[in-house]
Amino acid sequence: MREFIVLAALAGFSGLVASQSIDLDYVKALPDPTYTIASDKASQTIPYNQDAAMESAADLASATPLPVSAKFRRSTAQGRSFSKRNGDCQPVPTTPNLYNAVVDPAESFQADNELAQVALSASTPSGYTQTFSNKKAASQANGYMGYTLLSSYDTTTCANKCNQALGCQGFNIYFERSPSIVPAPSCPNPPGTPNIFCVLWGGPVTEETARNDGQWRDQFHVVIAGSNGYVLTSSMNPLSSKAINAPRDCNDDDAYMGMRMFTDNAPFDPERCKAVCEATSQYNIEHNSDPSKPPRLCKFFDTYILSKNYISQGQACFMYTQYWDPEVYATNDGQWDGEGNHYTISSSVFFHNGTDVVTPVCPSDITRLQGDNSASAFCAAYIDYEPPTTSTVTSYTSTTTVEACGGAPTNRVKRDEQDAAIVEAVVAVYPQKIGANATGAAQITIPAESMTVSEVYASATSEAASQLGVDAPATMTSANAAVTARAVPTETPSFFVGRDSREISSACSHIATGTATRTVEAVATATNVGSCxxxxxxxxxxxxxxxxxxxxxxxxxxxxxxxxxxxxxxxxxxxxxxxxxxxxxxxxxxxxxxxxxxxxxxxxxxxxxxxxxxxxxxxxxxxxxxxxxxxxxxxxxxxxxxxxxxxxxxxxxxxxxxxxxxxxxxxxxxxxxxxxxxxxxxxxxxxxxxxxxxxxxxxxxxxxxxxxxxxxxxxxxxxxxxxxxxxxxxxxxx
Incomplete structure (x- = not known):
């Protein structure tokens, strides 16, 4: 499995637009997330099985590349539902009225100043940031993870429950006017009780998500008071409300690979997007229509919670064939549909592949590598390039002067000989620095009529060691051998490490060069040493x-x-x-x-x-x-x-x-x-x-x-x- 590196751990509250626009038709075709509340219980836990979720995501992405079929869900129901309750008119779990709340009627409960003061004076737990305070509505966020009835309005206890739940990103603590017995036609409006709820969510709990202002159970009115919201501070960042808006790459190709959605109301988890990214790459490897070209591989992804009018629609994954710096390219911040619905994002995080190269080979790279002898020698060996056995003869017609800083060079560079069939190699040999008697670089001329480029450099390295009076590279200490190794031209240049073999072959076809018989006229150069x-x-x-x-x-x-x-x-x-x-x-x-x-x-x-x-x-x-x-x-x-x-x-x-x-x-x-x-x-x-x-x-x-x-x-x-x-x-x- 490839290693992906997180670039920014972010969470926040806005949206997306532009070239990688949200595929709204695809989003609308998916079922809305759903969750089931077990009411009239002391607690409810919704466990998250990360391994199973990742395996399911990878299996679906491996089966087809089409986003429209990747409908990750638990059911097709919309919104929230309630599981079977206790029997009619039976007692339900309650918490003591520790704060002397005025429970009946519902309007008095919502207006109770004591409850408001408890919420307003509550401490913010370590590691969390408060997002809203003393609201009369509870949160409906992403990834419902269950609740616990608390004996007191204790934010630290609630935070500890979130810390212990895999995927929990925020919590909502509030007072609820709950029925003391299960309402039924024979007991339609029982006395109320002031329960204290701690509800966990696998997504940001924000003021915009605080939309649940209660409901009617028979003739009993459930209402909310003193509602506070908190999110993990580590999940907050200015880029959390942004998504990548990538241009075409340096070869005028589109690096965007499409999007996927999870609508199962599970906690927000970038690992699932990573699984889809890797499975999509594997699918493209196995279904590559043109074997002469590298398949499109997912090397960078942006994942976030997508909301419609601040109601979570699930977790979205946007995939790319190359890395785009979020500080530069995370600029999408809002999208509307034709019906006036506002689609926003939150919790946006960016990951890039940690083992493969995440940038393409650009024309500027080819130009630079064409002037690199080591890269040319590597490419010649890589694609079995056979250079001609003749050489270039240069005729100097005039002289031009260039400026340089400081004194004259301490290492002189020989001018090319004008006889045919020679290769001139400057080979640096670094003996151990402490106590060394010789330093510098040797200037070597090696006949090349019957040698490959790699053989020329190998011979030059040996002669350089002899000329400088030091041991051959093979007998040097490990610290110096690492430096000497960079002089061997057939070693893979760092630019190519981690690239697809077809990508290397294509680039090397433009880089590998040899000597050819020709006479050229050139302008010689002289150096004028001055002050810079x-x-x-x-x-x-x-x-x-x-x-x-x-x-x-x-x-x-x-x-x-x-x-x-x-x-x-x-x-x-x-x-x-x-x-x-x-x-x-x-x-x-x-x-x-x-x-x-x-x-x-x-x-x-x-x-x-x-x-x-x-x-x-x-x-x-x-x-x-x-x-x-x-x-x-x-x-x-x-x-x-x-x-x-x-x-x-x-x-x-x-x-x-x-x-x-x-x-x-x-x-x-x-x-x-x-x-x-x-x-x-x-x-x-x-x-x-x-x-x-x-x-x-x-x-x-x-x-x-x-x-x-x-x-x-x-x-x-x-x-x-x-x-x-x-x-x-x-x-x-x-």
């Missing part, structure tokens, strides 16, 4: 950043694998750990705690057993002598609303001193201490050897979020927001 402008963070009022390491003009030292301890003017947080003391490392990490760790070999998360780490861009970075490389921080704004931004502008270990530049920042907020905003101005290899994410502890448990690990997805201009308290991790809206 720097852009550290500067506050709006003009306050300048404080330098930590390196220089804004010309560093006086080489700095590697080092951390710097900073005392900050306000607390910043990583998950539940907050401190005014932070450790900033040269390898793109920020740590809260007693010490820093500048370890240079990045790893997947968790890497440090839940210690509070921000991995802004964890890679083997380096501040070079006489370069404009630096680390700084800037505190901006007024007290209570300040920000602190940490800047990194670095080179990379064993690269030319004025070679690849890595420039990025991390901003923390005084009034939102759990939020961090990451910005990437230039990362050269886009994170193909870096880790981006954070780890720490939440509620006493270790936790982590990994945006990327050795994936080329950190594009220039990218913005990310990590905010554990708001439960949002993802791309910042532009």
């Amino acid at each position: 402008a720097q852009y550290p963070t500067v506050c709006e009022n003009g306050d300048q950043p404080q330098l930590i390491a390196g220089s804004f003009t010309s560093s006086t030292d080489n700095i590697d694998d080092t951390f710097f301890t900073l005392n900050l003017p306000f607390e910043i947080c990583i998950y539940d750990s907050c401190s005014t003391r932070a450790h900033m490392t040269t390898n793109g990490m920020l740590h809260l705690g007693t010490d820093g760790n500048p370890w240079f070999v990045n790893a997947p998360l968790p890497a440090y057993a839940g210690q509070p780490y921000l991995y802004a861009f964890w890679d083997d970075l380096y501040i070079y002598y006489q370069q404009k490389h630096y680390m700084d921080y800037a505190v901006c704004g007024s007290a209570g609303h300040r920000t602190i931004t940490f800047d990194w502008r670095m080179g990379r270990y064993a690269a030319p001193s004025n070679g690849p530049l890595y420039s990025f920042s991390a901003t923390f907020y005084e009034d939102k201490p759990s939020r961090v905003y990451l910005r990437y101005f230039g990362t050269t290899d886009q994170g193909s050897s870096a880790t981006v994410g954070m780890e720490g502890t939440s509620g006493g448990q270790s936790t982590k979020y990994q945006y990327s690990f050795n994936e080329a997805k950190i594009t220039d201009g990218l913005g990310l927001i990590f905010d554990p308290h708001a439960n949002y991790f993802g791309v910042a809206a532009s």
Whole structure:
């Protein structure tokens, strides 16, 4: 089973519109949800069997792809019904009149000030948010889960019952004027009793759902007083009232796969939508009409409670073939039909596939990978591409000049020889950094008349090791072998990991290249080394950043694998750990705690057993002598609303001193201490050897979020927001 990752745990109170509009004909064809109330009892429990519900959902979705046949329901009845009651005129369970309520007549019960004060003064249980207070109506929400008669108006006891019920999302506690005996023609209007109800719901209990104002039982009038509603705080978020409105993808294809509905009045449960998503993918795999193309797979879904005029119609699942960032694309917020009915959504949550790639191959990806030697070599091997055995001869007709920052490169690049049939490979070999006698990259020329591309690079790697006087890659320590492995061109590039084989073959047909016999005229280049402008963070009022390491003009030292301890003017947080003391490392990490760790070999998360780490861009970075490389921080704004931004502008270990530049920042907020905003101005290899994410502890448990690990997805201009308290991790809206 694929792993799906929740992007935002949300619940709220609005609706949907636009290209993925609700299929109202499909919704109206389904039966309305129904539930049965066992009246005249001390309690009623409606258990939810999650395993059975998921199995049923998957079985139906596997049988057919058509939404119209996926009618998940228990019965075709509408609304609520009542089960068989006790015998006529027989006593029923009651609660003591603890608050001296005036029970008769019904109007006096509803106007009783004592009951109103009890409701208004009730405490809100830990972990819950109150949504309405002292109403004269009870809730009719999504997923009826039963009730209990309480001896007192105790919100904490009611909340504990919700906490113990799988799927419970909210509860309603209220006074009801109930009959003391079962009404019948021989006892049509018996004396009333003030029962206290605790009712559990598998969906948000809101003011809009408080619509049950009582009923008549024979001549006895059942009425409600002092009704309070509560929902789990963890389920509330501004995006809860939004649904995805996705554009066409980068290949002008529609990523939307359709919707499904559950109308069985079960509690809201994203796991059922996950089961449908996976079953739909399996169905499409087994019924793929064109085997030369990948089947349409569900890799992202949005599920929510759909309501008509604030009455639940059930749980909807919207499925997509790719991920769409909710912060950007969750914009649908309301839909009406031609009869004036208002369809709204609540509890909207978004999940993406955690094991497969959730974005398509775009034309820009092909263009970028065509210039990547490792990707070209991989693709050549993957599709058995046979390159010609001749080479390109270049004739230089003139010279143009380009500008570069800082001093001349420390690693020279050889110009191509003009004889035929050679391949020139730059192969980096990294010996162990501590105590190493040799560093850098070797420039190797290997005859290629009878070699494949992979054989050329294998030979080049061996010769590079010999030239630099270090051990062959196979005998290096594990930390260095991981770096060396990235030089082997036949290793699967991170861009292709998790993709369908047909998708890889299609992309590789545009990427694999070889040498061909041709003569071209080109313009040679010369480098003019000069001074380039720097852009550290500067506050709006003009306050300048404080330098930590390196220089804004010309560093006086080489700095590697080092951390710097900073005392900050306000607390910043990583998950539940907050401190005014932070450790900033040269390898793109920020740590809260007693010490820093500048370890240079990045790893997947968790890497440090839940210690509070921000991995802004964890890679083997380096501040070079006489370069404009630096680390700084800037505190901006007024007290209570300040920000602190940490800047990194670095080179990379064993690269030319004025070679690849890595420039990025991390901003923390005084009034939102759990939020961090990451910005990437230039990362050269886009994170193909870096880790981006954070780890720490939440509620006493270790936790982590990994945006990327050795994936080329950190594009220039990218913005990310990590905010554990708001439960949002993802791309910042532009």
